[in-house]
Amino acid sequence: xxxxxxxxxxxxxxxxRIEAVRDLTFTVEAGELVCLVGPSGCGKTTLLKCVGGLLAxxxxxxxxxxxxxxxxxxxxxxxxxxxxxxxxxxxxVGRNVELPLKQKGLGKDRRRxxxxxxxESVGLADxxxxxxxxxxxxxxxxxxxxxxxxxxPEVLLMDEPFAAVDAQTRADLEDLVRRxxxxxxxxxxxxxxxxxxxxxxxxxVIVLSASPTVVQEQLKVDLPAERDQLHTRVAPRFAELRTxxxxxxxxxxxxxxxxxxxxxxxxxxxx
Amino acid sequence: xxxxxxxxxxxxxxxxxxxxxxxxxxxLVKEExxxxxxxxxxxLGDELADSAFWTALGSTLTGWALGLALAVSAGIVAGVVLSxxxxxxxxxASTIEFLRPIPSVALIPLAVLLYxxxxxxxxxxxxxxxxxxxxxxxxYGVQDVDPVAEETARSYGLxxxxxxxxxxxxxxxxxxxxxxxxxxxxxxxxxxxxxLVIGAPGLGARIxxxxxxxxxxxxxxxxxxxxxxxxLIDVGARSVERRALAWHQSVRGEVAV
Amino acid sequence: xxxxxxxxxxxxxxxxxxxxxxxxxxEGSTDVYRPPLRTILTAFPDVWTADRWxxxxxxxxxxxxxxxxxxxxxxxxxxxxxxxxxxxxxxxEPVLEFLRAVPPPVLVPVIMLFAGIGDTMKIMVIACGCxxxxxxxxxxxxxxVDPVAAETARSYGIxxxxxLRDxxxxxxxxxxxxxxxxxxxxxxxxxxxxxxxAASNGLGFTIVQFQRGFAIPGMWTGIxxxxxxxxxxxxxxxxxxxxxxxWYHGLRATTRRSP
Numbered sequence: 127x128x129x130x131x132x133x134x135x136x137x138x139x140x141x142x143r144i145e146a147v148r149d150l151t152f153t154v155e156a157g158e159l160v161c162l163v164g165p166s167g168c169g170k171t172t173l174l175k176c177v178g179g180l181l182a183x184x185x186x187x188x189x190x191x192x193x194x195x196x197x198x199x200x201x202x203x204x205x206x207x208x209x210x211x212x213x214x215x216x217x218x219v220g221r222n223v224e225l226p227l228k229q230k231g232l233g234k235d236r237r238r239x240x241x242x243x244x245x246e247s248v249g250l251a252d253x254x255x256x257x258x259x260x261x262x263x264x265x266x267x268x269x270x271x272x273x274x275x276x277x278x279p280e281v282l283l284m285d286e287p288f289a290a291v292d293a294q295t296r297a298d299l300e301d302l303v304r305r306x307x308x309x310x311x312x313x314x315x316x317x318x319x320x321x322x323x324x325x326x327x328x329x330x331v332i333v334l335s336a337s338p339t340v341v342q343e344q345l346k347v348d349l350p351a352e353r354d355q356l357h358t359r360v361a362p363r364f365a366e367l368r369t370x371x372x373x374x375x376x377x378x379x380x381x382x383x384x385x386x387x388x389x390x391x392x393x394x395x396x397x
Numbered sequence: 398x399x400x401x402x403x404x405x406x407x408x409x410x411x412x413x414x415x416x417x418x419x420x421x422x423x424x425l426v427k428e429e430x431x432x433x434x435x436x437x438x439x440x441l442g443d444e445l446a447d448s449a450f451w452t453a454l455g456s457t458l459t460g461w462a463l464g465l466a467l468a469v470s471a472g473i474v475a476g477v478v479l480s481x482x483x484x485x486x487x488x489x490a491s492t493i494e495f496l497r498p499i500p501s502v503a504l505i506p507l508a509v510l511l512y513x514x515x516x517x518x519x520x521x522x523x524x525x526x527x528x529x530x531x532x533x534x535x536x537y538g539v540q541d542v543d544p545v546a547e548e549t550a551r552s553y554g555l556x557x558x559x560x561x562x563x564x565x566x567x568x569x570x571x572x573x574x575x576x577x578x579x580x581x582x583x584x585x586x587x588x589x590x591x592x593l594v595i596g597a598p599g600l601g602a603r604i605x606x607x608x609x610x611x612x613x614x615x616x617x618x619x620x621x622x623x624x625x626x627x628x629l630i631d632v633g634a635r636s637v638e639r640r641a642l643a644w645h646q647s648v649r650g651e652v653a654v
Numbered sequence: 655x656x657x658x659x660x661x662x663x664x665x666x667x668x669x670x671x672x673x674x675x676x677x678x679x680x681e682g683s684t685d686v687y688r689p690p691l692r693t694i695l696t697a698f699p700d701v702w703t704a705d706r707w708x709x710x711x712x713x714x715x716x717x718x719x720x721x722x723x724x725x726x727x728x729x730x731x732x733x734x735x736x737x738x739x740x741x742x743x744x745x746x747e748p749v750l751e752f753l754r755a756v757p758p759p760v761l762v763p764v765i766m767l768f769a770g771i772g773d774t775m776k777i778m779v780i781a782c783g784c785x786x787x788x789x790x791x792x793x794x795x796x797x798x799v800d801p802v803a804a805e806t807a808r809s810y811g812i813x814x815x816x817x818l819r820d821x822x823x824x825x826x827x828x829x830x831x832x833x834x835x836x837x838x839x840x841x842x843x844x845x846x847x848x849x850x851x852a853a854s855n856g857l858g859f860t861i862v863q864f865q866r867g868f869a870i871p872g873m874w875t876g877i878x879x880x881x882x883x884x885x886x887x888x889x890x891x892x893x894x895x896x897x898x899x900x901w902y903h904g905l906r907a908t909t910r911r912s913p
Contacts, residue, residue, distance in 0.1 A: 175805075178809055179809075180805055180808060180809055198808055198809045198810070198811060200811060202809070203809070203810070204805075204806070204809035204810075206802055206805070206806060208802045211800045211802035211803055212802050212803065212805075212806045213806075214803060214806075214820070214821065214824065214825075215901055215902075215905045216824035216825070216827065216901045216902070217820070217824075217901075225810070225812065225816075225820055226810035226811065226812060228816070229810065229811050229812050229813075229816055230811070257901055257904060257905075259901075259904065259905045259908045259909075260904070260908070273810075277810065401744070402744040405741060405744035405745045406744055406745065406747055406748040407748075408745060409744075409745035409746055409747070409748055409749050410748050410749055412745075413749045426768075430767045430768055431767075431768075487664045488664050488667055488668050489668055490664070490665070491664070491665040491666070491668070491669060492668045492669055492672065495669065495885055497888075498839070498884040498885050498887070498888035498889075499880070499881035499884045499885065500839065500842040500843055500846060500880060500881075500884045501843075502842070502843050502846040502847055502858075502880075503846065503861075503876075503877045503880035503881055503884070504877065505846075505847075505850065505861075505862075506861050506862060506864070506865035506873050506876070506877065507687075507873075507877060509865060510687050510865060510870075510873075511687060585757055586757045586758065586759065586840075586843070589757040589759055589760060590757070590759040590843065590847060593759050593760065593762070593763075593847070594759075594847050594850050594851070601759070601760070604760055604763060605763070608763035608766070613767065616763060616764070617764075619760075620756060620760045620764065623756055623757050623760050624752050624753070624755050624756035624757075625752075625755075626755075627754075627755030627756060627757055628751060628752055628755040630755075631751075631755055
C-alpha cells in the first residue's frame with residue numbers, strides 16, 4: 127500500500143546543512159496499523175510530512191498504491207498534533223469537516239451524509255454547529271479525526287495526535303483510533319514518541335534511530351486484536367514488548383552519542 | 398535571507414524611482430502634473446538649501462512633538478485613573494465611545510475662529526486626535542492585567558499606589574507604547590492637515606503655497622519630505638515599542654481590532 | 655430589571671451631566687464664538703433642512719463610501735497578491751511603507767492637479783488615502799497565515815480560489831479589519847478637508863462657509879453633525895465587524911479565560 131524507499135531529507139538554511147532523515151525504507155500493508163516511534167527530535171514529523179507529500183524528499187521516494195507521491199495525494203488524510211491550529215477557527219465544526227469534501231467535488235447530499243457519519247463515529251454528532259474553540263482539546267482532536275474520516279482516505283497519517291491532551295482523554299482517543307481502524311479497515315501510519323502508546327495501538331512498531339534517522343528495528347506486536355486499556359496494559363506480553371522497544375530506543379540514543387563522538391574526531395564514517 | 402530581502406527592497410525602490418522618471422518622460426502623464434523624479438530631486442535639493450524650509454520643518458515638528466507629548470501624558474493619566482476606579486470606568490465608557498470617533502477635522506472651523514493660524518490651532522487638532530489613541534490602548538492594557546498577579550499583589554498587602562507601580566503599569570506598558578506609536582502617526586497627519594487647511598506655519602502651509610503658485614516639482618519635493626518624516630517617526634516609534642515589548646512578546650500575538 | 659436600570663444610568667449619566675453643564679455654562683453667553691447650546695440646538699433644524707441633507711450631506715457621504723469601497727477592494731486584492739508571494743513582498747515593502755507614511759492630506763493638492771476639483775478628485779483623494787492601511791494590513795495578515803492551517807489546507811487538496819476564500823482571507827480577517835478601521839477615520843478626515851479645499855457642496859464646504867460668513871451657530875451645528883456622522887459610521891463599522899469576526903472575538907475570549 128505505502129512504500130517508502132531510501133528516503134532522505136536534508137534541510138539547508140543560511141549555510142547550515144541539517145540531515146534530518148538519512149535513509150529510511152519501510153512498507154505499510156493495506157489495512158495495517160503501524161506505529162512509528164523514536165526518540166524526541168528524531169525527524170518523525172519530517173518523515174511523515176515527506177510521506178504525506180507536504181515536503182519533497184532530498185532523495186528516495188514514497189509510493190502510495192504504486193504511484194509516486196509528489197504532492198499531497200487525494201488518498202491520504204493528515205491528522206496534525208496542533209488540533210487548535212489545524213481546525214479553522216472561523217468555521218463551525220460541520221463546515222470544517224465538509225470543506226475538503228467540497229474540494230473533492232462531491233455533491234451536497236453525499237457531503238452531508240459523510241459529515242454526519244464521521245461526526246457520529248467520533249461521538250460528536252451534536253457538535254456540528256459549534257465552533258472548534260468552544261470544544262475541549264480532546265473533542266477538537268476528535269473533530270480533526272472526523273474530518274480525516276469523512277475524506278475517505280486509503281491511508282490515514284497521524285502526527286503525534288494526542289501529545290497535547292491529558293492522560294484520560296488520551297486513553298479514550300487511543301481506543302477511538304483502534305475502533306475506527308477495525309471498523310473501517312483503513313491503513314493507519316501513526317507517529318508517536320510514547321512507547322506505551324505505540325505498543326498499545328500498533329499491529330507493528332517501527333523503531334527509529336536518533337537523527338539523522340534510520341530504521342532501528344521493526345517489531346510485530348502479537349497482542350490480541352481486541353485490546354482495552356485495563357487488561358492489555360497489564361498483560362505480561364505488553365510489558366515485554368514495551369521493555370524491548372524501550373531498550374531499542376535507549377540504544378538508538380547511545381548510537382547517536384557514539385556517532386557524534388566519532389564525528390568529533392573527524393572520522394565520520396557513519397553508524 | 399535578510400540581505401536578499403534588503404536587496405530586493407532596494408531593487409523595488411530603484412524601480413519605483415525609475416518609473417517616476419520614465420512615466421512623465423514618455424508622456425504617459427503630463428510633466429506639469431507629475432514631473433520626472435530627477436526634477437523632484439532637484440527641487441528637493443533647492444528646498445534643503447532654503448532656510449525657510451528648515452523653519453517650516455521646525456514648526457511642523459514643534460506642533461507634532463508638543464501635541465503628542467500633551468496627548469500622551471493626558472491619555473496615560475486619564476487611562477490609569479479610569480482603570481483604578483472601576484465605577485469611573487463604567488460611567489465614562491459611553492462618553493468615550495461617543496467622543497472617540499468624532500473626526501478631529503470637525504474642529505477645524507472652531508480652531509480657525511478661536512486661534513487663527515497660531516500654534517494653538519495645530520495643538521487643538523493634534524491633541525484631540527491622538528489623545529484617544531493613547532487612552533484606548535491604556536484601557537486595553539489595564540484590562541489585560543493578570544487577575545492572579547493582581548490577587549497576589551493584594552494578598553501581600555500592596556497598596557493602590559504600589560499595585561499601579563508594580564503590577565498595572567508593567568502590564569500596560571507595551572500597550573501604552575503601541576498607543577504612542579499610533580498617536581505619533583495620527584499627530585503628524587493632523588499637524589500637516591492643520592497647516593495645509595488653516596495655514597498655520599509649517600510643511601503643510603508650504604505645500605499649500607507651492608500648490609497655489611503652481612510650483613509643482615517643489616510641491617512633490619515637500620510631499621516626499623513629509624513621507625520621509627512619517628517613515629522616520631514610524632521606524633523610531635516601532636523600535637521604542639519593540640524594546641518595551643521585549644519582555645512579554647507572547648501576550649501581544651493578537652491583533653488589536 | 656434593576657441591573658438594566660443601573661446599566662442605563664451608567665451609560666447615560668455622564669453624557670447627560672456634560673450636556674447639562676454645557677447648557678448651563680453657555681446660557682446667556684454673549685461670546686459670539688461660543689453661543690448658548692440652546693441657540694445651537696434651535697438652529698439645527700433650520701440649518702439642516704431636507705435640501706441641505708440632499709444637497710450637502712448625501713453627496714459627502716456618497717463620495718466617502720465610494721472612495722472607501724474603492725480603497726477596500728483595491729487594498730485587499732493587492733494586499734493578498736503581494737502577501738502571498740515572498741519575493742513580490744520583499745520588492746514592494748519599502749515603497750509601500752514610504753507611501754503609507756506620507757500624511758494622506760497632502761494628497762489633496764496632488765490629486766487636484768490630475769482630477770480638477772470635481773467629485774472624481776474627492777473620491778480619488780479618499781481612495782488613495784485609505785488604501786495604504788488596508789493594503790499593508792492585508793499583506794501582513796496574509797503573510798501570517800498559520801503554518802499548520804496552511805499545511806492542513808494543502809494536505810486536503812484545498813488550493814486556488816477555495817484556499818483564498820476559506821483559509822487565507824478569513825485567517826487574515828482580523829488584520830484586514832484593523833486596517834479597514836484605520837482607513838475609515840482617514841476617509842472621514844479626507845472627505846472633510848477635500849471639501850474644505852475646493853468644493854461647491856458637501857459637509858466640509860458648508861461648515862467652512864458658515865465659519866467664513868460668521869454664521870457661528872450654523873458652524874456649531876455643522877460640527878455636531880460631523881461628530882454624529884463619525885459616531886454613526888463607527889457604529890456601523892463595529893456592527894459589520896462583530897458579524898464577520900464573531901469567531902475571532904469568541905476565540906480570543908476563550909483563550910483569555912484558559913491560557
